[in-house]
Amino acid sequence: xxxxxxxxxxxxxxxxxxxxxxxxxxxxxxxxxxxxxxxxxxxxxxxxxxxxxxxxxxxxxxxxxxxxxxxxxxxxxxxxxxxxxxxxxxxxxxxxxxxxxxxxxxxxxxxxxxxxxxxxxxxxxxxxxxxxxxxxxxxxxxxxxxxxxxxxxxxxxxxxxxxxxxxxxxxxxxxxxxxxxxxxxxxxxxxxxxxxxxxxxxxxxxxxxxxxxxxxxxxxxxxxxxxxxxxxxxxxxxxxxxxxxxxxxxxxxxxxxxxxxxxxxxxxxxxxxxxxxxxxxxxxxxxxxxxxxxxxxxxxxxxxxxxxxxxxxxxxxxxxxxxxxxxxxxxxxxxxxxxxxxxxxxxxxxxxxxxxxxxxxxxxxxxxxxxxxxxxxxxxxxxxxxxxxxxxxxxxxxxxxxxxxxxxxxxxxxxxxxxxxxxxxxxxxxxxxxxxxxxxxxxxxxxxxxxxxxxxxxxxxxxxxxxxxxxxxxxxxxxxxxxxx
Amino acid sequence: xxxxxxxxxxxxxxxxxxxxxxxxxxxxxxxxxxxxxxxxxxxxxxxxxxxxxxxxxxxxxxxxxxxxxxxxxxxxxxxxxxxxxxxxxxxxxxxxxxxxxxxxxxxxxxxxxxxxxxxxxxxxxxxxxxxxxxxxxx
Numbered sequence: 208x209x210x211x212x213x214x215x216x217x218x219x220x221x222x223x224x225x226x227x228x229x230x231x232x233x234x235x236x237x238x239x240x241x242x243x244x245x246x247x248x249x250x251x252x253x254x255x256x257x258x259x260x261x262x263x264x265x266x267x268x269x270x271x272x273x274x275x276x277x278x279x280x281x282x283x284x285x286x287x288x289x290x291x292x293x294x295x296x297x298x299x300x301x302x303x304x305x306x307x308x309x310x311x312x313x314x315x316x317x318x319x320x321x322x323x324x325x326x327x328x329x330x331x332x333x334x335x336x337x338x339x340x341x342x343x344x345x346x347x348x349x350x351x352x353x354x355x356x357x358x359x360x361x362x363x364x365x366x367x368x369x370x371x372x373x374x375x376x377x378x379x380x381x382x383x384x385x386x387x388x389x390x391x392x393x394x395x396x397x398x399x400x401x402x403x404x405x406x407x408x409x410x411x412x413x414x415x416x417x418x419x420x421x422x423x424x425x426x427x428x429x430x431x432x433x434x435x436x437x438x439x440x441x442x443x444x445x446x447x448x449x450x451x452x453x454x455x456x457x458x459x460x461x462x463x464x465x466x467x468x469x470x471x472x473x474x475x476x477x478x479x480x481x482x483x484x485x486x487x488x489x490x491x492x493x494x495x496x497x498x499x500x501x502x503x504x505x506x507x508x509x510x511x512x513x514x515x516x517x518x519x520x521x522x523x524x525x526x527x528x529x530x531x532x533x534x535x536x537x538x539x540x541x542x543x544x545x546x547x548x549x550x551x552x553x554x555x556x557x558x559x560x561x562x563x564x565x566x567x568x569x570x571x572x573x574x575x576x577x578x579x580x581x582x583x584x585x586x587x588x589x590x591x592x593x594x595x596x597x598x599x600x601x602x603x604x605x606x607x608x609x610x611x612x613x614x615x616x617x618x619x620x621x622x623x624x625x626x627x628x629x630x631x632x633x634x635x636x637x638x639x640x641x642x643x644x645x646x647x648x649x650x651x652x653x654x655x656x657x658x659x660x661x662x663x664x665x666x667x668x669x670x671x672x673x674x675x676x677x678x679x680x681x682x683x684x685x686x687x688x689x690x691x692x
Numbered sequence: 693x694x695x696x697x698x699x700x701x702x703x704x705x706x707x708x709x710x711x712x713x714x715x716x717x718x719x720x721x722x723x724x725x726x727x728x729x730x731x732x733x734x735x736x737x738x739x740x741x742x743x744x745x746x747x748x749x750x751x752x753x754x755x756x757x758x759x760x761x762x763x764x765x766x767x768x769x770x771x772x773x774x775x776x777x778x779x780x781x782x783x784x785x786x787x788x789x790x791x792x793x794x795x796x797x798x799x800x801x802x803x804x805x806x807x808x809x810x811x812x813x814x815x816x817x818x819x820x821x822x823x824x825x826x827x828x829x830x
Contacts, residue, residue, distance in 0.1 A: 214760065215724065215769035216795035225764070251795075251818070260818070262793040264753045271753065291757050292795060295741065296788030297715055297748030298777035316827060402804060409781070409802075409810035 209237050211288045220247035234267055235278030237288055252290070264291045314340070318410060322364055335524045336364060340410075342523045345369040345432040347420060347448055349400040351498070351508030352438030352462050352515065354386035359516045361404035361411045365523070368404065369414040369432055372396045379692065383505035420444055422567035425451040434522055436460040436515055440497055442489045443570035449474060449482035450567055453557045460518050462511040465495070467504050467539045469511035472530050472549065473518055475558065479531040484552040489574040493655075500655075507539055590661065592672045594681040597648055601625050607646040612660040613678075617652065621689045623681060631656045638667055650674035650681070652692075694772065694797045694813050696720070696731040696830040703734035705808045708776035708801045714745040717775040719759035720799065721768045729771045729797060735759045748787065749775050772797035772813070779804055784814040784823040792816035797826055 208228050213221045221227060222245060229244070231237035242249040254260050265272045266289040272280045282288070314322070314336060325331040325339075342365050346353050349372040360368055374396045376387045384396075391399035397415040404413055416428055420439075429435055429451050437448045437459055445463075452459035452475040459474040461482065474481045514535065521527045534547040556563045600607055611618060611626040618628045629637050631651070641647060647669055649657040654677040664671035674681070682689040696704070700720065708716045717739050722731040737759065741750040751773065760770045773796050777783070782800040784792075792798060794816050802809040813828040 212760070212764075214795055215763075215771065262791070262820075266753070266757060269754065269757075289757055289760070291753040291760070292793035293751070293753055293791070294756065294773055294793055294796075295748070295750035295791035296775060296785065296798075297741070298780045298783075298785055299747040299787050315825065405781075405804070405809065412781075 208284055209282045209286045209288055211237060211241055212290070214290055214292075217248060217251055217290070220251055221245045231282055233276075233278060234265060234272050234280045234282055234288060237282055238265070238278075262292045262294070264293050265289070266291055313337075318364070321408070321410070325364070330526050331524060335526075338523050338525075339364045339520070340366040342434070343367040343369070343432040344519055344523075345371065345429060345435045346438055347371045347435065347444070348438035348440070349384075349386060349396045350374070350380065350438060350440065351383045351464060351503065352436075352512040353400070354384045355509050355512035356436055356438060356516050356519075357386050357400050357404050358407060359513065360519060361408045361413075363516075363520055364408065365411065365519075367412045367414065367432075369416060369428070370397055370400055371416040371418065371420055371428065372400070373417050373419050379499075383503065383508050385509070420447060422447065422569065425567060426455065429455055429457060432457065434458050434460060434519055436462075436519055438462065438512065438515070442495075442574045443576060445482060446489065446573060447567065447570045450557050450564060453481050454566070458522055460515045460522070462515045464498065464503055464507050464511050466501055467507065469507055469514075469537045469539075470534060471511055471514040471518070471537070472534045473522070476522075476529060476531045478551065480549045480551040481555060481558040483557050484555045485534065485549055487552075487556070492575045500652075504539055510537060510539070590672050591654075591675040592648055593675055594684045597650075597674050597681075598685045600648075607648060608641065609648050609650065609674075610641075610660070611678075612649055612651050612657050617692075620692050621678060621682075623650070623678065623686075623689070626650065631660055634660055634663060638664075638669075641669060643669055645670075647671040648674055651677050653677040653679050693727070693827045694729040694731065694799070694829075696734075696799070696828070697722075698830075700731045700734040701830040703736070704774050704799070704801065707734065707736045708774075708803050709806060709808060711739070711776065712803045712806045713778045715739055715741075715747065715749040715776050715778060717749040717751055717773065719751075719756060719763075719770055720772040720774055720797070721759070721763040721766065722771045724769060724771060731771060732768060733766070734774065735762065746778055750791075770796070772799055774799040774801065776801045776803050782810055782812040784812075784816070788814070789816055789820050789823055792820055792823070794818040798823070799828065 208230055211227045211229055213225055218225060229237050229240040231240050252263055267280055268287055322336050325336050326333055344360060344365050346356050349357060349370050376391045376394050376396055376399050378392055380387060386403050387399045397417055401413040401415055418424055425447055435452050435457050439445055449459055458476040461474050462471045518530050521529055532549050534549050536545045551558060553560045609626045611628045612631040614630050647664055649660040649671060651657040654675055657673050661671045661673045679691055682691050718737045719735040720731040721733040721735055722729060737751055737755045739745050739749045740752045741748045763770045777800055782802040798814045799811060801811045813826040814823040815826050816823040
């Protein structure tokens with residue numbers, strides 16, 4: 208007689224016994240006797256071809272019969288036969304669809320509890336919540352606009368959220384990018400944002416796209432999503448996102464911010480206008496300052512990002528009046544919203560009746576941003592001077608003038624003691640205060656404005672050089688006590 | 693439905709965090725009453741996968757056999773298997789599915805940056821083609 212130990216879950220098929228005594232001279236005979244006595248076990252242990260299922264191992268005492276004589280392994284009186292599953296796995300090969308959203312036809316008990324405030328509103332209800340769960344939204348950028356978008360769309364239960372970013376969190380982001388925290392400084396924005404979103408809602412699937420969106424990758428990335436939300440801060444990407452959305456037929460939930468003002472609308476929505484209908488041509492480079500140059504009220508992207516999030520949720524639910532054909536303008540100082548009517552332009556090169564742009568183009572070139580190319584370099588790098596050399600000149604007592612072309616409120620944040628403040632805009636009026644025989648070195652925050660100042664000075668006949676990297680580089684290379692901003 | 697008692701849960705989380713950034717694995721011993729599983733004891737086992745253990749695990753059948761004996765000795769049952777997914781979600785991966793067994797609950801713990809993040813329990817089918825999510829409390 209041999210004893211066969213029955214694993215707990217199989218006891219229901221073996222008369223609830225935890226072990227069964229059987230006769231047989233080999234393991235094969237014992238197992239045959241087992242399934243003869245308890246026929247329901249057969250299906251559990253054997254596949255349709257009558258072979259032991261792949262995960263079933265049979266042990267005689269402490270030995271796997273595969274390493275003995277398999278089915279023919281002799282059995283003595285008092286031996287124990289055990290059925291042991293082989294188990295392995297691992298996180299590799301994530302399921303193609305979100306595991307948590309195994310069924311987008313139903314909400315689990317946990318989800319019902321979590322979304323209860325949605326479910327009790329007839330305008331959302333279970334049906335709407337399932338639409339949110341099935342929705343796929345791509346957020347381009349996880350900065351100022353992406354932060355509130357990511358937090359609220361995750362909380363609302365948007366089933367799959369893609370994030371596109373390749374940046375790293377730094378201290379200057381924290382004033383407005385509330386998805387990132389102080390302890391995230393130095394981390395990839397993608398990691399920081401997705402951790403925070405998962406903390407808010409673990410049921411959401413997050414796809415991380417660690418790339419700079421480009422004409423080469425945009426269509427492939429956008430294709431998988433239903434709605435694209437533009438949270439970018441530069442013109443080339445804005446045109447790229449717009450054109451890709453028009454070409455793919457996906458709504459583009461647009462927002463932009465500057466200082467105290469913001470805009471929002473939905474582009475590329477059935478019959479509605481696109482970004483190019485509003486702005487056929489990009490502004491000349493440098494005309495519209497970025498947030499890094501012009502600053503932004505930290506709260507502003509919260510307001511605009513949430514308008515985008517609201518429109519996204521409305522589009523998914525199919526309720527209300529979408530912000531299509533209307534450009535919403537927000538002025539935080541006046542605390543006023545205005546609306547401009549927008550119409551699709553039949554002549555629009557992308558979404559018009561006879562489009563001329565039928566594939567993605569070179570958006571850097573379109574926006575007039577110079578490519579890295581020695582001949583067309585905006586500044587004459589040869590004339591640039593490194594901050595350490597400026598410091599050496601000061602220490603040697605060289606006869607030269609250092610001018611700071613930033614704004615007075617920036618000068619207040621930090622300054623180089625030897626520098627004379629002449630804001631770029633006022634430079635033309637102050638030329639007569641400068642000596643044409645003495646070399647001038649100009650600096651600003653990062654070297655862009657001072658490059659313009661140098662061009663202007665050279666034109667006026669001065670000997671001028673640009674301090675490379677501005678006061679930020681001075682802080683890095685010469686005096687770390689100078690704060691960066 | 694599977695409920696993991698506090699001590700067992702603490703043990704599982706501590707095990708998963710200690711083994712991070714590799715995957716941990718172990719057995720869950722407890723009782724089944726009216727189809728409801730209660731885990732009383734977490735039984736850490738060695739990840740015997742012969743390769744990069746950051747994204748794979750393997751249980752030795754001998755270890756599982758010992759865990760089963762241990763359970764029987766304590767008048768408990770082997771009710772499930774747990775393992776961790778470092779820096780990714782607690783889904784049931786293709787790898788998990790193809791090396792699963794339908795008899796047990798499979799609890800997956802998501803560990804992010806070394807800290808517990810969330811967990812799910814899964815019930816794979818006999819054909820290893822799909823896994824259903826099981827309600828999990830801890």
